[in-house]
Structure formats: structure tokens, C-alpha cells
Amino acid sequence: MTAALEIRGLHKSFGALAVTRDVNLTLERGARQALIGPNGAGKTTLVNLITGVLQPNSGQVLLDGEDITRLSQAKRTRRGIARTFQINQLFRGLTVLENVYLAVAERTGACNKLWRPAGAERAVIAEALAHLDSLRLADDALKLVRELPYGRLRLVEIAIALALRPKVLLLDEPAAGVPSSESHLILDVIAGLDPDIAILIIEHDMDVVFRVAKRITVLVQGAVLTDGTPAEIVADERVRAVYLGEEARHG
Ligand SMILES: Nc1ncnc2c1ncn2[C@@H]1O[C@H](COP(=O)(O)OP(=O)(O)OP(=O)(O)O)[C@@H](O)[C@H]1O
Numbered sequence: 422m423t424a425a426l427e428i429r430g431l432h433k434s435f436g437a438l439a440v441t442r443d444v445n446l447t448l449e450r451g452a453r454q455a456l457i458g459p460n461g462a463g464k465t466t467l468v469n470l471i472t473g474v475l476q477p478n479s480g481q482v483l484l485d486g487e488d489i490t491r492l493s494q495a496k497r498t499r500r501g502i503a504r505t506f507q508i509n510q511l512f513r514g515l516t517v518l519e520n521v522y523l524a525v526a527e528r529t530g531a532c533n534k535l536w537r538p539a540g541a542e543r544a545v546i547a548e549a550l551a552h553l554d555s556l557r558l559a560d561d562a563l564k565l566v567r568e569l570p571y572g573r574l575r576l577v578e579i580a581i582a583l584a585l586r587p588k589v590l591l592l593d594e595p596a597a598g599v600p601s602s603e604s605h606l607i608l609d610v611i612a613g614l615d616p617d618i619a620i621l622i623i624e625h626d627m628d629v630v631f632r633v634a635k636r637i638t639v640l641v642q643g644a645v646l647t648d649g650t651p652a653e654i655v656a657d658e659r660v661r662a663v664y665l666g667e668e669a670r671h672g
């Protein structure tokens with residue numbers, strides 16, 4: 422079966438600094454995969470290369486077996502690659518429902534049509550509400566984004582990503598900055614996502630990683646150190662050495 426996402430020999434340098442070095446990574450359909458590694462390992466850079474924010478110096482990104490390396494960000498989104506929206510890109514003066522409505526309308530093209538078929542708008546609202554419901558945000562639907570606490574905003578980001586009906590969902594530290602009393606909400610939501618969506622989650626909190634991921638890829642200094650099941654990664658001396666080294670440096 423064709424992988425949902427495949428990265429082949431990806432390389433990216435900023436000047437003399439190579440931040441992505443010959444990275445190969447495969448996300449199967451419905452994958453629950455984590456990308457871990459020390460600060461500055463190149464995890465976010467990889468997300469930027471996958472979504473088209475950055476262009477690699479060499480290598481390929483394939484979605485469903487099709488080469489998308491040269492496609493714009495917008496085209497990749499339309500083909501089914503979503504990352505969690507950045508909070509600062511939300512419309513703070515609009516309600517949560519309106520924000521998700523706009524994402525659904527954008528995907529379906531409902532915004533662009535002067536003459537909409539009767540009921541089209543209602544269908545967009547219904548879908549937006551369904552996304553909010555699945556993220557347990559229904560009670561917040563009519564609240565303004567600017568009134569929501571940070572943990573809830575991170576859920577709104579996920580709702581907007583889901584409104585794009587992605588095949589591949591990239592979650593870059595979805596629980597970062599969320600108080601630990603609320604982080605279980607984000608975990609529950611991730612656990613409940615459509616099993617067909619391939620998910621790559623970047624996360625420093627190993628409890629989160631082990632709860633979500635069935636496979637783990639370890640990135641160190643821009644290169645894949647290893648990948649495997651959580652049990653294999655825990656047992657891997659090289660991975661331990663990387664993290665023990667980190668602990669020693671941070672005291
Ligand atoms: N636009 C840029 N120009 C120059 N260097 C960059 C740029 N973006 C990232 N880098 C460098 O690339 C390296 C990888 O950064 P990246 O943000 O991808 O790491 P990360 O693994 O996501 O780290 P963290 O866990 O802290 O989020 C770092 O050394 C960073 O300073």
C-alpha cells in the first residue's frame with residue numbers, strides 16, 4: 422500500500438548550517454507517529470519542509486505516492502496536508518464557530534460562490550459544529566477567540582486543521598504551554614481523531630509521546646538517529662545517550 426507521506430533523502434541548509442540531513446521518513450495511512458529529538462534537532466524545520474513553508478536543497482516529499490516537493494503551501498493544504506494552525510493566525514475578534522466555519526468554507530469553496538445552492542451555508546455550519554463537537558468545544562462555539570484560555574485555543578487550532586479534512590496531520594508540540602491539568606484534554610482529542618488520518622506529532626513530553634505514538638522517529642542534529650516502536654526506542658542506548666547528554670547540559 423502507498424504510504425500517506427514519504428520523505429526521501431531530504432536535505433536543507435541555512436548557509437553553512439545543515440539542519441536537515443538526508444532524512445527519510447514514512448508515514449503509513451492512519452499512522453500514529455512521533456518525531457522526537459533535542460531542541461534544535463530540526464523537527465520544526467522538517468514540518469516546514471513537508472508543508473512547503475521551506476524548500477529543500479534536495480530530496481523529495483511524496484503525498485499518496487505523488488511528488489509534491491515543488492508545490493506551494495496552499496496546494497499542499499488542498500491535497501490534504503494540515504498542520505495545527507498557529508494561534509496568532511486565528512481571528513481573535515470572531516467566535517470559535519466563525520473561525521472554524523471560515524476554514525470549512527475555504528475548503529469547500531463556499532466563500533467564493535456568489536450564488537450558493539440553498540442549504541449550502543447550513544451544511545458548512547453543521548460541519549463546523551461537528552468538528553467543534555468532536556473536540557469537545559461545542560460549549561465554546563459562540564465565545565470570542567480572544568476570551569478563551571490558552572489550552573482551549575490549542576484545541577481550536579486542531580479544529581481548524583481538521584476542517585481541512587487532512588490525510589496527513591502534523592502536530593508541532595500541541596500541548597506546549599497548556600497547563601498539565603488541561604493537557605489530558607488534548608491527548609483525549611488526539612486519541613479520538615479519525616483513524617484514517619496519518620498523524621505526526623512532535624512532542625518533548627515523553628508521557629504524551631508514549632500515549633499517542635505507535636512508532637517513534639528520533640532526530641538528532643538534523644539526521645534520523647533511529648526509528649522504531651516505543652519499546653525499541655526506550656531500550657536504545659544511543660537514544661538514551663542523547664537524552665542523558667541533554668540532561669547533563671541542562672543540569
Ligand atoms: N530560518 C532559519 N534560518 C537559520 N537557521 C534556522 C532557521 N530556522 C531554523 N534554524 C536553525 O535550524 C536548527 C533547527 O531548528 P528547528 O526549529 O527545526 O529545531 P526543533 O527541533 O524544532 O527545536 P525545538 O525542539 O526547540 O522546537 C536550529 O539550529 C535553528 O537555529
Ligand SMILES: [Mg+2]
Nearest residue numbers: 464465466593
Ligand atoms: Mg520546534
